[in-house]
Amino acid sequence: MVSRMFRMETGVDKERHRLLRARLRAANAEASAALREMRGTPLEQEEPLGVWVIGDAGELVGGLTGHTWGRWLHVGLLWVAExxxxxxxxxxxxxxxxxVAVERGxxxxxxxxWDFQAPAFYRQQGYDVVCVIPDYPEGHKEFTLTKRLG
Structure with missing residues (x-):
């Protein structure tokens, strides 16, 4: 019999975070089995991606990190020295x-x-705004942008 009693806790717990991510991935993999067979894409196969610009003296001039998953590139961070x-x-x-993402399929x-970062830059690179979240954080907007590759 499953206990119906539980307690709530708050706080950062790296081990629980790892466990939560693993369990969510397992559930997603199970739920997406039919889609994987139809499209031939292993949706649970996330692959990190990094691109770096190094200056003459070996210093970091710029970089981009993200990952590919489900035939999508997700850009997480992009920074260029002033x-x-x-x-x-x-x-x-x-x-x-x-x-690189296209090479990965x-x-x-x-x-x-955010509005205080680079939405205009991404639009110049061919990205389209698909979502705007006002007041996130308060007084600003967060944008989600997408682009068709290939």
Whole structure:
């Protein structure tokens, strides 16, 4: 018999986070079995992606991190040093990540950015706004953008 008693806890717990992620992935894999067979895509197979720009002295000039999953590239972070902004470095980082993603079988890309970051930059790179969340954080907007690759 399953106990119906429980207690709530709060706080950061890396081991519980790892366990939660593993259990959610297992549930997603089971639920998406039919879709995987139809499309031939292992949805549970997330692969990290990183692209780096290194200066002459070995310093980090820019970088992009994200992952590919379910035939999508998800850009998590993109940063370019102040002195290199406006020189095409960000566009080249994004283009290289998209190239790698296409090699991995991705057909689309997605990312999130805020109004105080770079929505106009991403639109210039061919991304379309698909969602705007007002007041996140308060007084600002978060944008979700996508792009068809290939």
């Amino acid at each position: 002195e290199f902004r406006g020189a095409g470095v960000g566009g080249r980082l994004l283009a290289e990540a998209e190239r 991705c057909r689309n890309s997605r990312l999130e950015t």
